[in-house]
Amino acid sequence: MTVREADRRIGAGQVRAAGAAAAGLLWRSGPARLTGLLVMTAAAATAPIATAWLTKLVLDRLVSRTGAVGGLAVALAFAGLAVAALPVVAHFVRAQIGRAASTVATDGLFAALGRQVGLRTFENPAYQDRLRLAQESCGRMPEIVDGVGGTLSGTLSLVGFLGSLFVLSPAMTGVVLAAAIPALLAELLLARRRAAVEWRVERFARREFFYSQLLTGIPAATEIRLFGIGAFLRARLMDERRSANDAQRRMDERELRTMGGLTALSAAVAGAGLWWAITSARDGSLSAGDVSMFVAAVAGVQAALGTLASSIANGQARLLSFAHYVAVVRAEPDLPSGSGDAAPALRQGLELRDVWFRYSDDHPWVLRGVDLTIPHGAAVALVGLNGAGKSTLVKLLCRMYDPTRGRILWDGVDLRDIPPASLRERISAVFQDHMNYDMTAAENIGLGELAAMDDRARLVDAATRAGAHDRIAALPRGYDTPLTRIFEIGEDTSTGVVLSGGQWQRLALARSLVREGRDLMILDEPSSGLDPEAEHEVHARIREHRHGRTSLLISHRLSAVRDADRIAVLEDGRVSELGTHDSLLADGRGYARLFRLQADGYQAVP
Numbered sequence: 001m002t003v004r005e006a007d008r009r010i011g012a013g014q015v016r017a018a019g020a021a022a023a024g025l026l027w028r029s030g031p032a033r034l035t036g037l038l039v040m041t042a043a044a045a046t047a048p049i050a051t052a053w054l055t056k057l058v059l060d061r062l063v064s065r066t067g068a069v070g071g072l073a074v075a076l077a078f079a080g081l082a083v084a085a086l087p088v089v090a091h092f093v094r095a096q097i098g099r100a101a102s103t104v105a106t107d108g109l110f111a112a113l114g115r116q117v118g119l120r121t122f123e124n125p126a127y128q129d130r131l132r133l134a135q136e137s138c139g140r141m142p143e144i145v146d147g148v149g150g151t152l153s154g155t156l157s158l159v160g161f162l163g164s165l166f167v168l169s170p171a172m173t174g175v176v177l178a179a180a181i182p183a184l185l186a187e188l189l190l191a192r193r194r195a196a197v198e199w200r201v202e203r204f205a206r207r208e209f210f211y212s213q214l215l216t217g218i219p220a221a222t223e224i225r226l227f228g229i230g231a232f233l234r235a236r237l238m239d240e241r242r243s244a245n246d247a248q249r250r251m252d253e254r255e256l257r258t259m260g261g262l263t264a265l266s267a268a269v270a271g272a273g274l275w276w277a278i279t280s281a282r283d284g285s286l287s288a289g290d291v292s293m294f295v296a297a298v299a300g301v302q303a304a305l306g307t308l309a310s311s312i313a314n315g316q317a318r319l320l321s322f323a324h325y326v327a328v329v330r331a332e333p334d335l336p337s338g339s340g341d342a343a344p345a346l347r348q349g350l351e352l353r354d355v356w357f358r359y360s361d362d363h364p365w366v367l368r369g370v371d372l373t374i375p376h377g378a379a380v381a382l383v384g385l386n387g388a389g390k391s392t393l394v395k396l397l398c399r400m401y402d403p404t405r406g407r408i409l410w411d412g413v414d415l416r417d418i419p420p421a422s423l424r425e426r427i428s429a430v431f432q433d434h435m436n437y438d439m440t441a442a443e444n445i446g447l448g449e450l451a452a453m454d455d456r457a458r459l460v461d462a463a464t465r466a467g468a469h470d471r472i473a474a475l476p477r478g479y480d481t482p483l484t485r486i487f488e489i490g491e492d493t494s495t496g497v498v499l500s501g502g503q504w505q506r507l508a509l510a511r512s513l514v515r516e517g518r519d520l521m522i523l524d525e526p527s528s529g530l531d532p533e534a535e536h537e538v539h540a541r542i543r544e545h546r547h548g549r550t551s552l553l554i555s556h557r558l559s560a561v562r563d564a565d566r567i568a569v570l571e572d573g574r575v576s577e578l579g580t581h582d583s584l585l586a587d588g589r590g591y592a593r594l595f596r597l598q599a600d601g602y603q604a605v606p
């Protein structure tokens with residue numbers, strides 16, 4: 001079995017745990033309402049039994065013309081009222097409980113997501129499938145409530161009507177039960193299969209979602225039109241949809257066959273029972289009231305069994321889905337949270353010692369024994385060809401992953417011993433694949449330091465240092481301009497503004513600069529989308545900012561790294577060259593070759 005298949009399996013123990021977790025969650029989201037619902041459900045389930053008995057008594061008294069029927073008629077009217085009214089009120093309360101439980105579950109899910117402090121688990125496709133099912137489960141809490149209510153009401157009706165039937169004919173009770181038990185077992189089996197199909201279909205659904213996002217989203221719209229790939233993507237989307245449909249159709253066919261046979265069996269049992277009751281009444285061994293009771297009891301038992309079977313089956317199917325929720329909520333953090341103290345202020349520096357890394361056991365090695373020191377107060381640059389592992393190394397420094405082998409030391413302390421949140425508190429970064437948030441300009445900067453979100457002066461200062469202030473100030477609502485055309489922000493219904501790639505990059509830089517006083521500044525390709533003038537200007541500012549601070553700059557533009565205190569070249573997963581710009585040029589190896597290549601490129605321009 002591959003690791004992924006193991007990740008995907010849901011065992012009986014997990015379903016039991018899911019049942020307990022669902023019960024706890026329902027209780028927590030409103031104990032009084034839940035108790036009220038259970039009481040109402042029990043009353044609604046017993047009312048039809050009372051009605052059947054009262055009808056029998058009334059009929060017997062009417063036929064034999066003995067005894068008063070006035071009181072019975074009033075009782076019948078109340079039972080009828082209960083039969084009609086209770087389900088309506090219960091439906092209302094059930095919806096309230098369902099919504100409250102969904103809210104608690106959703107909150108729990110996102111809190112659990114926050115505990116996955118690294119990226120390894122998060123990037124696992126099985127985890128992503130599970131996450132989507134878990135999210136869906138949050139919205140389907142009302143169905144679990146229905147399952148609980150249906151099981152309780154089905155059980156009570158079944159016991160009540162079976163008892164009534166038993167009084168009239170123990171033999172018929174046995175026959176009805178014998179016909180019903182296979183139906184119950186079949187429903188349970190089908191529920192398991194349905195859940196398995198749902199799980200399998202999830203992979204298709206996620207891929208379909210991916211294609212639909214591409215086709216309906218703005219980011220891919222230009223390429224889709226230029227390359228004319230809309231029909232190609234639509235065909236892929238439809239393939240996924242068809243695969244999901246096929247799996248679901250096969251399941252529906254199986255259900256149809258099973259349930260068709262079981263319905264015929266139920267009808268045959270009911271018909272035989274009716275024939276027996278009517279002939280017995282003609283012989284005088286049953287009264288007219290008994291026949292009415294018998295008919296009500298057989299119908300009641302079959303209806304109760306139907307309710308019970310489908311409630312248990314649906315409840316079980318929902319629990320199987322809910323098991324994914326429980327698995328996500330209880331998943332261990334993917335990184336040990338570090339038994340040590342919070343990261344101390346950096347005094348000596350960071351040291352990578354024989355660091356090896358691969359994204360998973362199935363992936364090739366990206367880093368193969370990196371040794372590198374980033375001394376406190378030094379500006380270090382990292383260069384290398386595409387795919388050399390520079391961004392990977394950055395993610396290790398931020399502890400998005402732990403090294404597969406080797407250690408990264410923060411003033412001599414292994415990063416594994418430092419709680420990730422406290423480590424990240426000490427780092428500021430511009431990532432190569434930075435985010436563009438569909439929020440206002442001010443929020444796009446303030447997200448770098450929540451404490452500064454309402455401090456306009458700090459935001460303006462960061463934007464100025466990143467060379468973004470003039471552009472933001474010229475926006476229709478300045479820093480409060482929404483940088484999105486996807487949705488309205490707050491009360492603002494005006495259309496937002498779309499920035500260019502380079503302008504977004506400056507905002508990402510401002511977001512990292514607003515994070516003042518951090519011990520380590522990481523700049524991963526902070527200027528790749530800028531025009532030459534802006535690039536020159538931004539690098540001059542970065543140089544100024546890096547002076548005397550510990551920083552790591554990654555750039556393919558070698559002129560931008562030339563004044564770093566030390567430059568490391570990453571090649572074949574190791575640091576192949578290390579020195580200052582001048583010493584590396586003097587060495588005449590890879591760095592010197594690349595630098596001359598770039599410089600010649602510029603000089604070749606007439």
Ligand SMILES: Nc1ncnc2c1ncn2[C@@H]1O[C@H](COP(=O)(O)OP(=O)(O)OP(=O)(O)O)[C@@H](O)[C@H]1O
Nearest residue numbers: 123359363366384385386387388389390391392393
């Ligand atoms: N999340 C991931 N899962 C699996 N492999 C990955 C992941 N991210 C990167 N890789 C692989 O790791 C290798 C190094 O990628 P990385 O992004 O670190 O290179 P880089 O030196 O930053 O490249 P570039 O100069 O193009 O930005 C690549 O082969 C890439 O395919």
